[in-house]
Amino acid sequence: MTAPMSFSLIVHTRNSAETLPRLLETTAWIEERIVVDMGSIDSTIALAEEAGCRIETIEPSDQVDAVRNRCLQFANHEWLLVLDSDEYLSSDAQTEIGRLVNDNGRAFDAFAIPRFNTIAGQLMRGGQWYPDRQIRLFRKGSVAWQPGHHQAVEVKTGMDRLMSLSPPDCLHIHHANYASVADFVERQVKYALTDSYSDDFDFHCDLKRAYQEFESRFDVEADGDLSTALAIVMSWDKVIRGVLHWEKTGRAGPLETAFTLPIVVDMPETEELVELRERIAAIQASTSWRMTAPLRWVSTAIRSLRANGNALADDHGGAGRRRNDDE
Amino acid sequence: MELTVVIPSFGLVALLQACLTQLEVSIANARLDRFAIIVTDNGSGIPYSDEQFHCDHLRIVRTDRRVSFSRACNLGAAAQPADHYLFLNNDILLHPRALDDMMHLIAEPNVGICGARLVYPDETIQHCGIRMTSDDRAARHEFHGRASRGVSRTVRSFQAVTGAALLIRGDLFMRLGGFDEVYPFGYEDTDLCLRARLTGCTITCSQAIDSIHFESTSNKDPLRHTASRKVFMHRWAGRFSVDDRDET
Numbered sequence: 001m002t003a004p005m006s007f008s009l010i011v012h013t014r015n016s017a018e019t020l021p022r023l024l025e026t027t028a029w030i031e032e033r034i035v036v037d038m039g040s041i042d043s044t045i046a047l048a049e050e051a052g053c054r055i056e057t058i059e060p061s062d063q064v065d066a067v068r069n070r071c072l073q074f075a076n077h078e079w080l081l082v083l084d085s086d087e088y089l090s091s092d093a094q095t096e097i098g099r100l101v102n103d104n105g106r107a108f109d110a111f112a113i114p115r116f117n118t119i120a121g122q123l124m125r126g127g128q129w130y131p132d133r134q135i136r137l138f139r140k141g142s143v144a145w146q147p148g149h150h151q152a153v154e155v156k157t158g159m160d161r162l163m164s165l166s167p168p169d170c171l172h173i174h175h176a177n178y179a180s181v182a183d184f185v186e187r188q189v190k191y192a193l194t195d196s197y198s199d200d201f202d203f204h205c206d207l208k209r210a211y212q213e214f215e216s217r218f219d220v221e222a223d224g225d226l227s228t229a230l231a232i233v234m235s236w237d238k239v240i241r242g243v244l245h246w247e248k249t250g251r252a253g254p255l256e257t258a259f260t261l262p263i264v265v266d267m268p269e270t271e272e273l274v275e276l277r278e279r280i281a282a283i284q285a286s287t288s289w290r291m292t293a294p295l296r297w298v299s300t301a302i303r304s305l306r307a308n309g310n311a312l313a314d315d316h317g318g319a320g321r322r323r324n325d326d327e
Numbered sequence: 328m329e330l331t332v333v334i335p336s337f338g339l340v341a342l343l344q345a346c347l348t349q350l351e352v353s354i355a356n357a358r359l360d361r362f363a364i365i366v367t368d369n370g371s372g373i374p375y376s377d378e379q380f381h382c383d384h385l386r387i388v389r390t391d392r393r394v395s396f397s398r399a400c401n402l403g404a405a406a407q408p409a410d411h412y413l414f415l416n417n418d419i420l421l422h423p424r425a426l427d428d429m430m431h432l433i434a435e436p437n438v439g440i441c442g443a444r445l446v447y448p449d450e451t452i453q454h455c456g457i458r459m460t461s462d463d464r465a466a467r468h469e470f471h472g473r474a475s476r477g478v479s480r481t482v483r484s485f486q487a488v489t490g491a492a493l494l495i496r497g498d499l500f501m502r503l504g505g506f507d508e509v510y511p512f513g514y515e516d517t518d519l520c521l522r523a524r525l526t527g528c529t530i531t532c533s534q535a536i537d538s539i540h541f542e543s544t545s546n547k548d549p550l551r552h553t554a555s556r557k558v559f560m561h562r563w564a565g566r567f568s569v570d571d572r573d574e575t
Binding site: 171 | 373391
């Protein structure tokens with residue numbers, strides 16, 4: 001017979017009184033529950049104390065993932081479970097987590113757990129929203145978070161020590177975090193404003209990610225129109241991040257590839273423009289357009305056309321002239 | 328709490344919604360004020376959410392992995408203690424007056440469990456009580472498959488009733504420790520009833536009202552009862568009375 005396992009739960013909070021009760025209710029079986037609070041002014045701490053949690057307080061930080069590493073030391077048990085304050089577990093989680101660790105704890109140090117995400121009242125099934133595995137159950141000392149928001153977690157003992165759970169018939173994390181699309185947009189902007197950015201800037205890469213993001217998030221069959229709405233937001237989030245990155249790196253990098261964005265460019269109708277449109281259509285129709293490799297060519301072509309258009313506008317008082325006037 | 332209804336369910340959202348709608352009408356007609364409806368979401372591929380169902384008193388208890396019927400029932404019951412528990416399958420459409428009749432029957436002294444009279448959509452009997460047999464099945468549904476109009480509506484006692492719609496006193500359920508979770512699927516209801524009878528209580532079944540039971544909408548495996556039957560026979564063979572009546 002296997003001895004019962006003991007676990008430590010770590011939860012970061014900041015004015016989490018609305019969502020915390022559900023987490024506390026579904027984790028009541030965990031021996032040691034530590035709430036790491038970052039300056040809550042609502043009833044978060046009172047709720048946690050009432051539930052028997054240990055409270056640790058740290059300075060507020062927008063870089064929660066980086067802060068997590070420091071807080072892992074608060075735990076006293078060998079196995080740690082880390083949850084966000086707006087996440088919760090199912091009623092069979094105690095049984096499933098106990099079984100996972102008992103059966104696999106020798107061969108593995110960490111477990112990637114599928115997560116159900118409910119956004120704007122809808123449980124998401126496609127577009128990378130599911131299974132959205134999270135490394136949240138692990139042996140103390142085996143996992144480290146990276147700087148920034150939602151970056152990949154490092155398993156320090158090697159990826160062969162990571163067990164990935166296969167849905168549907170397995171333990172899940174349940175995540176009900178965004179009340180509306182407006183809430184979703186607000187949070188993405190906040191993440192973008194507070195994220196870490198490298199010293200290397202290439203707007204072409206950001207735009208490439210934007211197109212890839214739309215491609216990967218767009219799944220109408222699974223999630224209906226909400227999938228389209230979120231794909232648009234996530235795609236434009238990459239563009240916004242690119243602009244923020246540009247500013248943080250001293251406004252040094254070029255931004256011309258913005259011409260590849262699906263924005264109507266006001267230019268005189270010329271044979272070259274017609275030819276360009278046909279070539280873009282051909283690229284979009286091919287299987288490779290999403291890789292955006294031809295985008296640099298499109299950017300260059302549009303710049304060239306624009307220059308020609310301006311020259312034409314000088315002769316005929318066209319749209320290009322007005323654009324220059326505005327400048 | 329006068330009554331907690333526990334509905335173990337896997338997928339089949341539209342059917343569950345119909346079940347809940349009928350249940351709420353039946354509860355209203357039974358004039359119950361303090362009640363709870365617990366749906367045990369038994370590992371559905373897409374978890375249920377409160378917003379999916381138009382049901383004011385609903386609470387969802389979720390398991391990520393599919394568990395046995397017994398376990399799902401016990402989890403639901405533990406979520407809301409009550410004077411009575413009604414265990415109900417998600418493919419049953421309770422008649423508006425069914426629960427009222429069952430509550431009256433269980434109010435009789437010494438009655439610990441009351442079953443429901445269930446018919447298929449073509450009005451043939453799915454369940455109106457269980458008779459214990461001497462063959463290797465050990466139990467059969469009395470008058471199964473017969474036209475309901477030809478089956479007596481006299482209230483009578485049984486050794487067991489189906490767990491598809493089973494009303495039990497809360498204190499009795501607690502004393503018995505709930506359904507025995509050793510049963511993978513099937514026979515846990517008969518086991519519960521036989522254990523209840525050992526405490527001296529009577530088991531009866533509503534006969535006045537027919538409710539609809541589609542039966543086995545989540546599990547159509549013809550061998551689904553085999554493993555549980557072995558467990559049941561190992562535990563109960565020679566320890567229950569064989570009912571003398573056999574109309575087959």
